[in-house]
Amino acid sequence: MPQDDAQLAGAKAKIASLEEEIKYLRAALPESLSISTTAAPTVIVAGHSVQEEGYEEVILLAVIMFMLMLWMVPFLRPFRYCCETRLHKVYPAITLINLLIFAVTLNQLCRISFNDVFFAIVKLFDVFLDSIEQVLIGISALFAIGIVWKFKDRVFEVLGVENAAAVFGDFRDWATCWSMRRFHPMEIVIWKVEGLPSARLHSPNDVFCEVSFGYNVTMKTRVHHRAGHSCTFKEALQLNFDPFDAERRLTLCIKSQEVIGDIELAKLQMGAEQVREMEEPDDNYDRSLVRGSMPESAWSSGRFRCIDLVPAGKVYLRFIPVSEDSKGCWESLLRT
Numbered sequence: 001m002p003q004d005d006a007q008l009a010g011a012k013a014k015i016a017s018l019e020e021e022i023k024y025l026r027a028a029l030p031e032s033l034s035i036s037t038t039a040a041p042t043v044i045v046a047g048h049s050v051q052e053e054g055y056e057e058v059i060l061l062a063v064i065m066f067m068l069m070l071w072m073v074p075f076l077r078p079f080r081y082c083c084e085t086r087l088h089k090v091y092p093a094i095t096l097i098n099l100l101i102f103a104v105t106l107n108q109l110c111r112i113s114f115n116d117v118f119f120a121i122v123k124l125f126d127v128f129l130d131s132i133e134q135v136l137i138g139i140s141a142l143f144a145i146g147i148v149w150k151f152k153d154r155v156f157e158v159l160g161v162e163n164a165a166a167v168f169g170d171f172r173d174w175a176t177c178w179s180m181r182r183f184h185p186m187e188i189v190i191w192k193v194e195g196l197p198s199a200r201l202h203s204p205n206d207v208f209c210e211v212s213f214g215y216n217v218t219m220k221t222r223v224h225h226r227a228g229h230s231c232t233f234k235e236a237l238q239l240n241f242d243p244f245d246a247e248r249r250l251t252l253c254i255k256s257q258e259v260i261g262d263i264e265l266a267k268l269q270m271g272a273e274q275v276r277e278m279e280e281p282d283d284n285y286d287r288s289l290v291r292g293s294m295p296e297s298a299w300s301s302g303r304f305r306c307i308d309l310v311p312a313g314k315v316y317l318r319f320i321p322v323s324e325d326s327k328g329c330w331e332s333l334l335r336t
Contacts, residue, residue, distance in 0.1 A: 003209065010140070020065060030202055032245050037115070040052070040053070041111075043055050047322075048068070052110065052111055053111040053112070056109045056110070056111050057141060059105070059109065060105060060106075060109065060112060060117070062101075063101060063102065063105045067098040067101060067102065070094050070097065070098055070228075071091075071094060071095075071098070073094070074087060074090050074091070074094075091316050094310070100227060118256075124167060127174035128130070154317050155275045161251060162288055172242075174243075180240070181336065182242050182244065183240040183242050183243070184241060184243075184321060184322075185238055185239070185240060185322040185323075186238070186239060186240070186241040186275075186279065186320065186321055186322060187236050187237070187238050187318075187319075187320045187321075187322050188211060188236065188237045188238075188239065188252075188317060188318070189235075189236045189304075189317065189318040189319075189320060190221065190232065190233040190234075190235050190236070190237070190315065190316070190317060191211055191230060191232070191234060191299060191301075191304050191308070191316035191317070191318075192230065192232040192233060192234075192315075192316050193207070193209075193230065193231050193254055193266070193313055193314065193315045193316075194230045194232070194314045195230070195309075195312055195313040195314055196228075196229045196230065196254060196265045196266055196309075196312070196313045197265055197266070197311070197313070198229070198233070199230075199256040199258075199263040199265055200256075203226070204226045204227060204228040204229075204259040205226075205227055205228055205229070205231075205256040205265060206223050206224065206225050206226065206227065206256050206258075207223070207224045207227040207228075207231040207254060207255070207256060207265070208221050208223040208224065208254075208255055208257060208259075208262075209221045209235075209252065209253070209254055209255075210221060210248075210252070210253045210255055210316065211237055211239070211250070211252050211253075213239055213241070213248060213249075213250040213251065214240075214242065214245060214309070215240065216239040216240055219237045219239070221233055221235045221237070221307060222235075223257045225286075234299060238322060241272075241273075241275065241279075242272065243272055243276045243279075244272070245272045246271070246273070248271060249266075249269050249270065249271055250269065250270045250271075250272075250275055251268070251269050251272075252267070252268040253266075253268075253271075253316075253317065254266045254267070254313065254315070265313070266309035266311065266312060266313040266315075267309060267310050268307060268308060268309050268310065268315060278305055278317075278319045278322070279319040279320070279321060280318065280319060280320050301316070303318060304316035304317060304318050305317055305318065
């Protein structure tokens with residue numbers, strides 16, 4: 001019937017237009033989104049079917065390992081004696097042989113091309129650079145932490161913290177849970193100083209002594225006005241002493257008081273080992289303090305050690321252990 005033929009012709013025309021539209025849309029799609037139902041090519045290896053691309057990757061890896069082995073041949077014992085003086089000739093020849101082997105291998109492979117190998121090397125190099133970047137960032141952070149830890153005392157000093165060593169402590173403090181049993185009290189007896197340089201040309205030095213050692217708070221004697229180049233202190237300072245601390249140093253500074261601040265005249269630094277050698281036995285210390293010139297007097301010159309100061313001068317010191325129940329060398333004066 002003419003009407004049915006017309007409807008059939010219209011349907012065929014519509015189907016043809018839809019097919020053209022589908023072809024246009026497929027052509028517009030990128031290759032990465034195109035759907036392929038073609039099976040990956042395989043190859044028979046020892047009676048088993050494996051993907052051809054993976055098989056070629058294994059072959060290429062084996063060839064690369066063989067090339068590395070060829071580069072190591074001059075260092076092997078049978079060849080080392082004849083090649084060690086000809087490395088400038090041997091290695092160029094081995095490199096040319098390796099390049100020839102690599103080119104022949106890529107020519108025989110169907111699924112792997114030179115471009116694939118090149119971009120794989122670029123990708124590996126990119127991953128290597130990213131890893132190196134992360135490692136360098138970590139090392140930089142550790143280095144910065146180490147620098148801050150090394151100069152933490154100076155940083156805290158700038159911030160105004162008086163005894164920065166007691167804020168963090170060291171390994172012995174953490175290992176002993178901040179126990180103070182390794183310390184024992186010790187008394188530094190300062191008799192006098194001699195030969196001090198001048199801080200001012202127009203007036204004598206106003207001398208005082210400042211002592212710092214480890215976790216102890218910095219201690220100072222009174223200021224002796226217009227003492228000049230020599231000064232008799234006759235003062236004692238008590239501090240806690242760790243005889244096995246090899247890092248902390250006893251610092252004794254002779255200073256001159258100024259209107260604003262002070263000027264360092266001379267300085268003495270001693271390690272824990274030196275202090276321990278100069279420390280007197282506990283039973284040798286006569287607690288009765290006598291301000292006389294008798295040899296048995298507590299202030300006689302025979303009882304003190306004369307130590308040179310830097311840059312000039314001398315100081316007379318004694319290091320005396322103190323028992324916990326003792327009040328120090330001044331207890332006899334308090335009784336009178």
